[in-house]
Amino acid sequence: MVFSSITFLLYFLPVTLILYFAVPSVKGRNLVLLAASLFFYAWGEPVYVILMVISILGNYLMVRLMDEAGEDLKHRKIHLAFLVLWNLAGLFFFKYADFLVDIINRAAGSELKKLELSLPIGISFYTFQALSYVIDVYRKKTACQKNLISFALYITMFPQLIAGPIVKYNEIAERLQKRRITRAAFGQGVERFIFGLSKKVLLANTLGQVFTLVSQQPASERTFLLVWLGAFSYTFQIYFDFSGYSDMAIGLGYMLGFRFPENFRHPYLASSVTEFWRRWHISLSSWFRDYVYIPLGGNRVSKARHIGNLIIVWGLTGLWHGASLNFLLWGFYYAFWLIIEKYLLEGFEERHRIFSHLLTALIVIFGWMLFSFTDFTALKIYAGQMLGFKTAGFLGKEAMYLLKSNIITLIIACLASGSLLYGLYRRVREKWAPAALVIQILMLVISVSFLVYQSYNPFLYFRF
């Protein structure tokens, strides 16, 4: 199930909340939430839910065994190695096996059969959560969870199950046992959720349609304005889609008494690539930092090793986003810019703020094009057109019409990716609270109307 659906908003959320608040004890609530989360997952993945349950049971049992090994370091290490391999094997089998087969086939000219399995929803997210738990228990950074329900809830909790943020176990452990929900915190959650829903439905979906339209246009008819309009739309779409989803997760967390880590901090305000990655999908970068980059030695190694570490981490980050060559290249692309920034442009950013900001924006926008095109020929043509090669003119009627039809959405997207609009909202909330209430409810109603409209489908028997 996804948050931006009528099923979720009209049925799942109210029923879950009613049951949740009808039960007084934390244990009971955990049970309700676990049942709801399993239902939530099974709604979209009725078969693979079994896979998730196996992953939960396996991790729970084996981590307890590892914990019982106590001070026996050798035993702990064996357990750890097995657990890490086991978790990664699941992820690899379902997500990367076909990718590997494809590479082997291309390199060796063989004809190995692909598995053609569909990807279990959220597997990249819950595998990473399980791994963080496994490693933290191994490092004794956190105590082993003895209660199966609590552990299962940590993995499955529906707000962050399918699109993050990736919550580390120790960030949530305490609240699995004890939490208090105030009415104000509930309201805060609602506020955050409505912001997230609006970002996803009103901005991301709308601009997503613009990019789809542009990329479906025959390449020979695309003008300079059109390709840039498409690139900007995609850049905003991916941010509002993802951060909107994180906002909804964090908001739902508040409503249920949990605090999830922030995932985005206005990434498009960044004036360097390094800064961009401190603001973009924070829970993923921090996962890679804690469990890959630092164990590899981080930056406290020789220059060559450090560069090697960056390339490994960013290659993996790229691949995490999808099993395809363009994601790998997208990761290396960022490794390249990060290395340039670190070793060649030190101090440049402070001296040339505006220029750095523009440069970062360009790097990010071109990065998204690399991210969105799995077909390299198509990418080459599109990126070439963005640089002015082989376009069908500069403006074009089609592009002007698309621009005109979406200029207001684009301006709002622009403002909403900075902090200006939220600052304005906070001022209104402070000075004239009822207006802020009206704004919130209106955003909710309009978002729902956009969702309902997807099914608006007049049958015109008199159409002809």
Place this chain on the structure above:
Amino acid sequence: MSKDAVKNRKRKKLRQFHIWLGLIAGLLFLIMFLLAILLPDKELSVQEKRVLSSFPRPYLNRIAEGSYSTDFETYVSDQIPFRNFFTKMKVFTDRLAGRQESQGVYRGKDGCLIEKMEDWDQEQLNTTLDAVIRFTKTYEKETAFVLVPTAVSVMQEKLPLFAPTASQENFSRETKERLKNTEIRFTDLTETLTSLKETGMQLYYRTDHHWTTEAAAGCAETVLKALGHTAKLKGKLLPVTDSFCGSLAAKSGYASGEKEVIDLWVPEEETLYLMTDSKGKHATLYSEEGLKSNDPYTVFLGGNEGLIRIETEQFGKSSLLVFKDSYFNCFLPCLLGEYERVDVVDPRYYDGDITSLMLQNDYDQILFFYNMNTFSEDTSLSLVLTGTEEPEEAP
């Protein structure tokens, strides 16, 4: 007041705000949920003119495939309380955001609705036209081919700024080119309509994709000439309703509440005639039932039928076979003065065998009559003309 006291007050106010927000939103969700489960499901949507989906049976195989969740989402979206309010809200928001298009319909200047013309499939067009050419060669009848432009080209100054649309001028040229060197007389009504427009006549409905009866009557002499008649047309318009809200309003969801007049064209010298369709024989071309239905445009010929036959009492005049779309429906009366019999085939609904129709009736003339939008998307005409059905075996 100290700084801390101010801060405290602010914090308290913020808490109050969040408590209210939680309360109001919580209540809204609760009310919507209760209404959704308590209100009985609706079968029909008057606004969308379709059957709404009903509760999907939870078949195990649908659930296992994961397609049950899609069925369920369709069902709950169709049955959500205040559905019409929500769809209007979306269209309204779109307008505020500067979008002037919905479901392929432009909201033009001064609020008139204009259907977009999509790029046509040239191969399909060639197939259709070749079928037309072959058909006329086979039966060797005098044939006219009439294309009517729609509002998207005749009223193009009313389109939103920069609105893209395929060119009907090019479409007409392509068609004419293909029919060149044949006996078929090709007529494009663009010129006639453009000159009528200069007289200030309303050519198209503002809420519907059809042309007005007045525009159709205005083009009658041009069409009659293409069929070899020189008669002057005399008649007048008779309004039958002033509360018509057409297909484009329904399709787009742009509900301005605008109501329009539908006219009939009544010739000065009335002739008696008999119309035969699938429902029986009628002494009129018009359907009162259609007028009162939720699609008043079906007043003309009672809507679209596969085959209708009109017999007049002008014995000795010629007979005509027409292949048409709904642009012909309001136009038909203008032709009747010149014929003893007119058979009208709408290929989209026709399931008979055209060969036997041709053999049983010795028509004098054949007319193809389409608006450019429908014709550019049509796939049924070539099927009917080539007769894909196996000929029935003799008993």
